[in-house]
Amino acid sequence: MKDYTLTNRDIDVACHEVETFCERANGEKRDILRTRLAVEEILLKYQETIGTKGTFQFQCRKRINRLYASFSIPGERNDVVHTDGGEESTIMKGILSGMGEIPTWQFKNGVNYLTFTLKKKKLSPAVSLLAAVILAFFAVW
Numbered sequence: 075m076k077d078y079t080l081t082n083r084d085i086d087v088a089c090h091e092v093e094t095f096c097e098r099a100n101g102e103k104r105d106i107l108r109t110r111l112a113v114e115e116i117l118l119k120y121q122e123t124i125g126t127k128g129t130f131q132f133q134c135r136k137r138i139n140r141l142y143a144s145f146s147i148p149g150e151r152n153d154v155v156h157t158d159g160g161e162e163s164t165i166m167k168g169i170l171s172g173m174g175e176i177p178t179w180q181f182k183n184g185v186n187y188l189t190f191t192l193k194k195k196k197l198s199p200a201v202s203l204l205a206a207v208i209l210a211f212f213a214v215w
Contacts, residue, residue, distance in 0.1 A: 075131040075146075080121040088132050089114045092143045095134035096192055099141050105192045109143065112177070116188065119154040120147050141192040151181045155188065 078084040089110050096106040120128065130147040155177050180187040 075133055077129045077131055079126060080117065080124060080128040080130060080147075081126045082121075084130075085114060085117045085121065088117065088130070088145075092132070092134060092190075095143070096141055099136055101141050101192050109190050109192055113143065113145075113190065116154055116177075117145075117147075120149070120152065120186070123152055123154075124149045143190040143192075145188040147186045147188070148184055149186060152186055153179045153181070155179050 078088060092113055093106055093110045096109065101109075117130065120130070124147070128147065128149055130145055132143065132145045134141070134143050136142075156179060177188050177190045
């Protein structure tokens with residue numbers, strides 16, 4: 075994984091990469107936007123505490139109909155997702171609650187790990203119903 079600095083430019087690059095990955099993997103549009111906003115806000119909070127000299131790495135992957143964006147940020151133990159920090163925290167929780175899943179956070183060996191989980195688009199119920207009718211029709215013959 076490539077190292078990025080906590081500068082505004084690298085944070086924007088990471089957000090764009092996450093957004094592009096999710097779009098290519100057919101993620102839900104609403105979740106993609108929420109994830110981009112949440113990633114940006116969280117990385118900016120780390121930028122405030124660590125500074126622009128701090129680094130991070132990220133990786134996007136697919137696994138069993140889910141999309142994952144994982145970040146590792148070396149530094150002091152700092153859970154910016156689950157701590158209450160006033161109005162900003164309320165806005166962040168509003169963004170994250172719409173996704174259905176709040177990112178997981180862990181701290182191991184001097185590194186903060188964050189993982190965002192998104193769902194891929196589901197098939198339309200009409201398509202599923204049509205497929206079931208066709209399969210049933212062929213099963214009868």
